[in-house]
Amino acid sequence: MSLTTYNIVWKLLNFILPNYLERRKKNGKEDINRINERYGISNKSRPIGTLVWLHGTSVGESVAALALANSMKKNGYGNNQNEYFLLTTNTLSAAKLIKDKIKHGLPAIHQYHPYDHPKFVLRFLKHWKPNMAVFMESDFWPNLIYLTASSNIPTVLASSQMSQKSARFWTGFGYILANKIFSKVNHVLAVDLKQQALFKKLGAKNVKSLTSLKSIAEKPPVDQNYIYNLRKNIVNKKILLAASTHPGEEELMIKLADLLRKKADYNVLIIIAPRHIKRNVSIENRVKSAGFDIKSRSRGEFPSKTDQFYLADTMGEMGSLLEVSNLVYVAGSMVDVGGHSPSEASQFGKPVIMGPHSEKCNAQIKELVWSGGAIQIENSSSKNETFISQIIELLGNNDRLEDMGKNSLIASGYAQQRADEASIHLIELLNTHSARIKQDDYLS
Numbered sequence: 317m318s319l320t321t322y323n324i325v326w327k328l329l330n331f332i333l334p335n336y337l338e339r340r341k342k343n344g345k346e347d348i349n350r351i352n353e354r355y356g357i358s359n360k361s362r363p364i365g366t367l368v369w370l371h372g373t374s375v376g377e378s379v380a381a382l383a384l385a386n387s388m389k390k391n392g393y394g395n396n397q398n399e400y401f402l403l404t405t406n407t408l409s410a411a412k413l414i415k416d417k418i419k420h421g422l423p424a425i426h427q428y429h430p431y432d433h434p435k436f437v438l439r440f441l442k443h444w445k446p447n448m449a450v451f452m453e454s455d456f457w458p459n460l461i462y463l464t465a466s467s468n469i470p471t472v473l474a475s476s477q478m479s480q481k482s483a484r485f486w487t488g489f490g491y492i493l494a495n496k497i498f499s500k501v502n503h504v505l506a507v508d509l510k511q512q513a514l515f516k517k518l519g520a521k522n523v524k525s526l527t528s529l530k531s532i533a534e535k536p537p538v539d540q541n542y543i544y545n546l547r548k549n550i551v552n553k554k555i556l557l558a559a560s561t562h563p564g565e566e567e568l569m570i571k572l573a574d575l576l577r578k579k580a581d582y583n584v585l586i587i588i589a590p591r592h593i594k595r596n597v598s599i600e601n602r603v604k605s606a607g608f609d610i611k612s613r614s615r616g617e618f619p620s621k622t623d624q625f626y627l628a629d630t631m632g633e634m635g636s637l638l639e640v641s642n643l644v645y646v647a648g649s650m651v652d653v654g655g656h657s658p659s660e661a662s663q664f665g666k667p668v669i670m671g672p673h674s675e676k677c678n679a680q681i682k683e684l685v686w687s688g689g690a691i692q693i694e695n696s697s698s699k700n701e702t703f704i705s706q707i708i709e710l711l712g713n714n715d716r717l718e719d720m721g722k723n724s725l726i727a728s729g730y731a732q733q734r735a736d737e738a739s740i741h742l743i744e745l746l747n748t749h750s751a752r753i754k755q756d757d758y759l760s
Contacts, residue, residue, distance in 0.1 A: 317493045322458055326433045333431065347408060347428065356430035356439030363425070365398025368746065369446035371429060373406040373455040376657070376676070378413050380452045380475045380529035385422065387732075387739035393746070394423050402444055404429040406455075432457040441467055448746045450474050452529070454482060458497050465500035470749045472742060473504045473520075475529035477511045479654070479675050486518055495519035502745065505738050507679035524741075527734040528679040530657045535664070536635030543636050545618045546626075553585045553621070554711045557641035559634065559661070560591040564651045566599050570606045572704050573624045584711055585619055589628040589637055591648065591656075596629035603627075638664040642717055643710055646681075649673045650693070650703060658684055662728040667691075667720030669706060672699060683731065689724030 337354060340346040352358070368388070370381040385394065385401050393399055401424035403414045414426045427444075430436040437459045449464045450472045465471040478486065486494040498504070499519035505526045506512040512525040558569050569586050576584055590599060596614060603610040603625050611617035612627040619626040628637055638644065638661055649655035650671035657677045658668045662684060672695035674681045684690035691710075693703045710717060 317490050319458060319462065319493055319496050322493060323434055326459075330433055333433075345408065347411070350428055353428040354431050354436070356436035356443070358427060358440075358443055360425060360427070362444050363398070363400050365400060366447045366746070366750070367400050367402050367444065368393065368742075369402040369404065369444065369449045370452065371404045371450065371455065371460070372410065372452035373429070375407065375410045375413055376530065377453040377455055378403070378405055378410040379534075379657075381450075382414070382417055382422075382534065383529045383735060384450065384452070384474060384739060384742075385424065386534065387735050388743060391736060391739050391743060393739075393743050400424060402427065402446060429457075429460065432459045434459050434463060437463045441469075447750065448472070448742065450742065451476075454478055456486075456497070458493055462497045462500055465497075465502070470745050471501045472745070473498075473501055473515070474738060474742075475507060475527075476504050476515060477507045477528070477679065478514060483514055487514075491518070503741070505741070508682065511679075526738050527683070527731050528657075528659075528677070529735055529738070530659050530677065530680060536632075536638070536660060538635040538639045539633065542633060543640055546636070546640050549618065549620050550585055550623075553583055554643070555585050555587060555641045556643050556645065556707065556711065557587045557589065557637050558645045558647055559589050559637070560656045561588055561647040562591055562651050562653050563595070565647050566590075566602060568650055568700060568703065569625075570603060570608070571700070572707060573608060574606065575704060575708070576624070582622070582624065584624065585626060586624060587626045587628055587637060587641070589634065593629045593631065596627060599627060599629075634660060635664075638666055641666055643707065644668050645707070646670045646677075648676075650700070655681065658690060659728070659731070662689060662724045662731075665721045665725035665728075667710065667717050667724060669693070669703070669710065671703060680731075684724060684727050687723045687727035687730075689720050689722075689727050691720075 337351055341348050372378045372381040381403055389395055403424050404427050405411050405414060406429060411426060418424050430440040446469055448470045451461060453475050454477055504515045504520045504523040506515055506523060507528040509525045512523050515523045566588060569588060573586055600610055608625050609623060610625040610627055611619055612629050614629045644661040644666045646656055646658040646668055652673050654676035655674035657680055659680050661668050668684055668690035670681050670692045672693055681690060681692055685692050691706060693699050
């Protein structure tokens with residue numbers, strides 16, 4: 317596929333775009349007051365000064381964008397007057413996350429990114445005139461990247477990675493398009509050496525392996541009162557946190573609890589924190605049908621010393637759950653979902669166990685495994701049995717849990733150093749470009 321062919325597709329899509337956006341509005345997936353932003357139209361003025369544009373489509377990429385913004389602020393950008401960030405997202409949940417940080421002092425403006433019709437993108441660029449553009453993770457909109465880079469705007473792909481499925485497209489049917497857009501960018505900061513090689517193959521010129529910026533996500537807050545109430549009746553129990561579970565993973569937790577029950581080992585509390593809390597009733601029913609009692613946070617209940625399960629079915633309390641845990645299973649990895657980031661657990665110095673499906677966070681989990689802070693189960697026909705036996709072995713070995721926790725915390729600090737390296741690199745690129753423009757203006 318060429319860029320010309322891609323843009324012909326967008327000309328055709330333009331006819332159905334109003335109806336598509338109307339359906340998204342009805343389904344609660346669009347901000348009804350900001351639809352024009354999808355067409356590159358904004359009712360906000362560009363601030364006078366330097367504007368660094370960070371783009372991430374959903375919550376995961378926005379977490380990485382915020383991590384980069386915070387690191388850039390720590391290293392000098394955004395602390396002076398007339399230095400701002402422009403943060404663009406696709407989803408409402410990502411927008412909420414960004415707006416909350418702006419409310420608490422981040423010098424930034426939020427916009428929904430324009431759809432990738434060249435007319436919309438050019439309209440967006442003409443209005444905002446960013447001094448630098450940074451595209452996070454794996455959100456590669458061809459016109460958004462190509463037209464930005466073609467407008468003499470320093471363009472960087474940061475925390476960059478592709479899933480196996482995306483890599484097959486870009487190296488196959490989309491190779492001509494890939495070479496067109498990736499050869500235009502100034503720098504690619506890939507999450508690891510494998511991704512570095514992939515971007516070089518696709519035509520990127522300046523590629524460096526650093527780390528995933530999700531590894532330096534802001535540490536979630538803790539609620540000491542909640543922690544006290546969680547712990548007060550289970551002081552002698554080990555706590556296994558199953559964080560962000562998906563269907564099928566609660567079944568594994570039930571199998572684990574059933575095996576512990578057969579061993580007459582009641583010294584473990586399994587906290588299930590589902591990825592989607594609307595599943596809470598079905599999870600409760602499944603646990604109860606297996607012969608276990610389960611109390612839930614949404615009803616204001618707390619575990620007792622005889623409980624083996626607790627359901628954490630409220631939002632915004634992951635920090636507290638991580639703080640009380642002895643071992644963290646980072647879910648979405650024993651089912652084919654792609655895994656969730658183990659970075660928050662690492663920030664709390666917690667030992668981590670993950671399954672084989674970690675496509676969305678390979679860089680983070682590989683670093684943790686290498687550091688000795690995590691165990692990853694290999695993909696095999698016996699992976700479920702191996703997973704359960706590894707958990708039982710870990711929970712019975714205090715010294716190993718302590719060592720893994722220390723290693724996990726060290727790995728988190730190392731990730732922060734590498735992210736700071738990325739932000740310093742970006743600030744130098746921005747300053748060099750600004751100096752060049754001033755010199756060109758002077759000479760002209």
